[in-house]
Amino acid sequence: MISKVTRSRPALIVLAAVGLASAGTAVWLTLNPPWFAGGDSPPPVTSGAQQQDTQVFWLVNKDDTLVLVPTTIRLEANPAQPERLIQSRLERLLAGPANGDVATSIPANTRLNRVEVKADGIHIDLSAEFVRGGGSASMQGRLGQLIYTATAGDPNAPVWISVSGEPLRVLGGEGLEVTQPMSRQQFQAAFPLRSQ
Secondary structure, rough: OHHHHHHHHHHHHHHHHHHHHHHHHHHHHOOOOOOHHOOOOOOOOOOOEEEEEEEEEEEEOOOOOOEEEEEEEEEEEOOOHOOOOOOHHHHHHHHHHOOOOOEOOOOHHHHHHHEEEEEEEEEEEEHHHHOOOOHHHOOOOOOOOHHHHHHOOOOOOOEEEEEEEEEEEEOOOOOOOOOOOHHHHHHHHHHHOOEE
C-alpha cells in the first residue's frame, strides 16, 4: 500500500502543474487578448440591435368583406441584418393574433423555412401547411397578410413566395393564381381585398 501512494505522487504533481499552467494561460489571455493578423485591432463587440416599431397584418370582417389591418409591434432590429427583422415579423404573423379583435387565415402550424433579401426582392419559403384548407377569400387573406407583413419595412418591395422550396404558382383547391414576384400594388390589382 505504501508503494502505491509513492507511485501516484508524481502523477499528482504533474496534474497540479498542468492545472496551474492552464489557469495561468487563461488569466494571461484575459488580460492580453490576441490580436488579429496584420496587426489590426479587433473590432468592437456590439450587437447593433435596437428596438424598432413595425407592423404585422391581420384580417377583420367589415360589411362581409375581409380587410387587412396592421398592428404595430416592437421588435429588435439590426440595420445590417434586414432578413432578421422580416423573419421576426413573419414568425409573429405565423404565431397568430394575440387578441380576438383580429383574425388570420394562415393555417395553424405553418412554419417559416427561410427569408432572404436579394436585389430582386424578398424571398420567402414556407412549409406545406400554408397552402392547405380554406376557400378563395381565405386564400386571398393569407396571401395578403404574408405580402403586407413581409413588406412592412418597404411597401414597394416585390415578394417571391415558395412552399417547401418550390415556387408558389397556384394557391388552394380553387386555384388562386399567384404571380411571382408579387408586390402590394399587384396584389391590390389582382384581388378585391382592402387594406387600412
